[in-house]
Amino acid sequence: MPKLFLVTRSEENYIKTIFHLGGSSSTLIATNAIAEQMETKPSSVTDMAKKLADKGIVYYKKYQGVCLTDIGVKKALSIIRKHRLWEVFLVEKLDFTWDEVHEVAEQLEHIKSEKLIDRIDALLEFPKYDPHGDPIPGKDGTFLKQDKQLLSEVPLNKVAVCVGVKDTSPTFLKFLDKNKIALGDTIEVLEKEEFDHSLLIKLANHELSISHQIASNLYVKINY
């Protein structure tokens, strides 16, 4: 029986980052990519890669990169589940706004108590998505892949519903608030400008021109 039960906060952060960079399903993630994402140095990543490999959490091929093992994926999903449930809690129960939740959830996701997160889940009535529209992994490790797409890829005259964001920076989220674009809003693509790929979109009560950069950071789901 391997003793995989002591995972430090730092280790958890690495696991989460590797998952977000696509390191489940045997895709090797480069040391540099992890270092950049975590704002640390590549040599630190190498050190941690070895330690996580020893614990059976990642597969590490020298000079090639790392990916999560089955155990690692499970651990990652558990952390992401906690993070997203806490985000829902902060928004639904404590009236935090979109852009305020991330920083606090980064801390709360490391609290070690199975009972705690299960009770939070129940209190929130088992939500399926977090405030950014990202799916919440199940207690059993199930993970719903969402059929969302970027607004920039939606065809002309299609009607879609805003379900999330790619860029989660406060700057971007504040821009959305200012322009009255919120989760669940209906968006129709009226025009696509060939010159700069900007979009003219129609919201509930107003029309709006948005740049390609904006459109390629907004996730939507097309209605059938």
Place this chain on the structure above:
Amino acid sequence: MPKLFLVTRSEENYIKTIFHLGGSSSTLIATNAIAEQMETKPSSVTDMAKKLADKGIVYYKKYQGVCLTDIGVKKALSIIRKHRLWEVFLVEKLDFTWDEVHEVAEQLEHIKSEKLIDRIDALLEFPKYDPHGDPIPGKDGTFLKQDKQLLSEVPLNKVAVCVGVKDTSPTFLKFLDKNKIALGDTIEVLEKEEFDHSLLIKLANHELSISHQIASNLYVKINY
């Protein structure tokens, strides 16, 4: 302007322990006492005492012990406030029992977000006492000294209300549950046995004989 804003988790635990051992109000607390309480070694306490003294959080007299400065007391109250509010949250909102809350609250008390704890406070409608009957420090640093006393000190035939416990171990709390002694219960002292100082007490629906050790770990408030 002193930079007192980086306090590590470990430092917070020392601050809290010193406070609980009576180290506010310039009473010097011995290195050994702190070490015993925290299940660490005296030499580690000395190291930390120096560090906290450098930061202006404790006053440290070599070979004599430490006590909290004004800044230290403030910091301690802030941690205790968080700890107790989280305990109320766990019991009131997530149906945790008396004996389950402490361990989780020990983790939650270190979450750094003023807004978070203020919103939790509001969600709970600004409680004054935690589930063990201990008062919750105010946001402004006010701290209600409770006029509670040990059941073992209550005179014969007086009626008192159970407001808290001194020993917070699961063993003790489970004993209380089993004998149907709960927070808010009315207790009358019927007899005091001279031989072993055990007490015969009267509860709502039953009488019960309890040892001195039990009685000296139960806090009550006498009704006027």
Place this chain on the structure above:
DNA sequence: ACTAATTTTTAGATTTGTCTAAATTTTAAT
């Protein structure tokens, strides 16, 4: 007041997680 016992501190070592700088490997370019 003078030992003896206890408490506290110092000095040096350990672990975790990080860093810098140098060495090595891989990738890309001509």
Place this chain on the structure above:
DNA sequence: ATTAAAATTTAGACAAATCTAAAAATTAGT
């Protein structure tokens, strides 16, 4: 295919928080 550039790893160092063992100071006993 050889070399230049980029990425990665190694080696050695450092800070935080802890420990052990030895030295120093305080307290207590007679």
